Amino acid sequence: MFTKHEPRFALPILLVLAFFIPTFFITPSLAAAVDESLSSPYSVSQAIANQDSTVKTVSGYVTGQPTSDNTVVTSGYPNDYAIALADSPSETSNAKMVYVQIPSSFRSEFGLKTNPSLKGKKITVTGTLSAYFTHPGLKDVSAMFSGNDSPEPETPWVGSYYDSASGKSGLALKNALHQIIDDHSEISYSNVWDALRKTDEDPNNTNNVILLYTGRSQLKTMNGSGVNDWNREHVWAKSHGDFGTTLGPGTDLHHLRPTDVSVNSTRNNLDFDNGGSEHTEAIGNYYDSDSWEPRDSVKGDVARMLFYMAVRYEGDSGEVDLELNNQVNNGTAPYHGKLAVLLQWNEQDPVDAFERNRNEIIYDQYQHNRNPFIDHPEWASAIWQ
Incomplete structure (x- = not known):
């Protein structure tokens, strides 16, 4: 437990730059990469094949919670710390799954211990393609969305209101x-x-x-x-x-x-x-x-x-x-x-x-x-x- 006035954590600066800052503050090449990721998310198989530490958006079905490099539990979830995604909701092969490390800000909505009904649902995740449990994974997650739609860039509300x-x-x-x-x-x-x-x-x-x-x-x-x-x-x-x-x-x-x-x-x-x-x-x-x-x-x-x-x-x-x-x-x-x-x-x-x-x-x-x-x-x- 932290004492008063002591901040708990800081947002990863690179993720703020890549995802939250409006595109007029991003170089044209980086803005194009972010927009492309949002509009054309990777499949799980693409995410597994491209574990290159780049920031990508991935869509897949929740198949369970990874607890080791070769184990994904499908009930009795121990916590809200991770989920496994696959291109099919009925997938059982770990080799065809990507492991997602869930940050604390998303656990109440996407952790399986709190939300066991998420199993079999499609979600979309933005994060870094990097091994988790020495298995193809997504880490440093900056966005998670339910449903079939790709997430939209976080841009200020438009119109004449402001x-x-x-x-x-x-x-x-x-x-x-x-x-x-x-x-x-x-x-x-x-x-x-x-x-x-x-x-x-x-x-x-x-x-x-x-x-x-x-x-x-x-x-x-x-x-x-x-x-x-x-x-x-x-x-x-x-x-x-x-x-x-x-x-x-x-x-x-x-x-x-x-x-x-x-x-x-x-x-x-x-x-x-x-x-x-x-x-x-x-x-x-x-x-x-x-x-x-x-x-x-x-x-x-x-x-x-x-x-x-x-x-x-x-x-x-x-x-x-x-x-x-x-x-x-x-x-x-x-x-x-x-x-x-x-x-x-x-x-x-x-x-x-x-x-x-x-x-x-x-x-x-x-x-x-x-x-x-x-x-x-x-x-x-x-x-x-």
């Missing part, structure tokens, strides 16, 4: 974004239940939602106040500004997420920071008397939700003025921390497909405004330098 923010930074950028996202449709707190059933739907099981802190897939109808139910978590704690569940900040879907009732109770109104004791039910989450540290794969999600709230709610039109600071124990003051840690988490846990899908649903079906920091995560450091 035109007025172009070229700005600091307070000018913050003000411009506030004006863009300020006006939106509001829903009642009772209607948040049904909205979360859509925004947080499990992509592998449409009957379920994914709970924020535990990563557990749970029946959409298993909500309420029971100890194992899910309820509505205000990621920006509603006592920080004392806005409760009123229209506006109290019902804003961009920071409301389904969470386990007892885990939500433990998180309570704690600020966010690194450190503490691991939660016995929400493994990978840590807490102490003044802060909560979410699991690695949603650290960036939490940061970008708080960035949104600090920009959307600026005290105009009679609303509360929410601001980020570098403190904990903010209590009922309209502040949330710690900003420096949130900026680290924004870098460490990049935007994923689940976040982008939430943003689209909220924009299209409910509030008709967007979270700018999902579309442009780089704007966080441009505002809070």
Whole structure:
């Protein structure tokens, strides 16, 4: 366990350059290679034949979990650390499989211990063609997608929506974004239940939602106040500004997420920071008397939700003025921390497909405004330098 303020990991710089930076920052030859990989992913047989340490996108069917160079288990999965892919869902020959090492940020969604129903499903993975368990493999994975479609390059949201923010930074950028996202449709707190059933739907099981802190897939109808139910978590704690569940900040879907009732109770109104004791039910989450540290794969999600709230709610039109600071124990003051840690988490846990899908649903079906920091995560450091 790390102590407070100590970052856990850093994104591999080469993968950031190869996958996340817009193509106008990439040399023409590298941009062409990235685009080609995305539009024409390798088959598993191609990946096995080209173990040359290049970054490639590979599509295949999940056949099990590799536990050694010649063993792939198909049930009783020991953990979420790896999967085996083949060109056929019924493949049993290890020689025709590629082993994928799953980074921590993707384990809750693609690990077989947590998601045994993934066996036989087709997924697409971007990573480095390099041996794993001394077997043809994919390591340093930067993207994983379910289904038959190839992943799309992670480019900023296009259109005229953000035109007025172009070229700005600091307070000018913050003000411009506030004006863009300020006006939106509001829903009642009772209607948040049904909205979360859509925004947080499990992509592998449409009957379920994914709970924020535990990563557990749970029946959409298993909500309420029971100890194992899910309820509505205000990621920006509603006592920080004392806005409760009123229209506006109290019902804003961009920071409301389904969470386990007892885990939500433990998180309570704690600020966010690194450190503490691991939660016995929400493994990978840590807490102490003044802060909560979410699991690695949603650290960036939490940061970008708080960035949104600090920009959307600026005290105009009679609303509360929410601001980020570098403190904990903010209590009922309209502040949330710690900003420096949130900026680290924004870098460490990049935007994923689940976040982008939430943003689209909220924009299209409910509030008709967007979270700018999902579309442009780089704007966080441009505002809070």
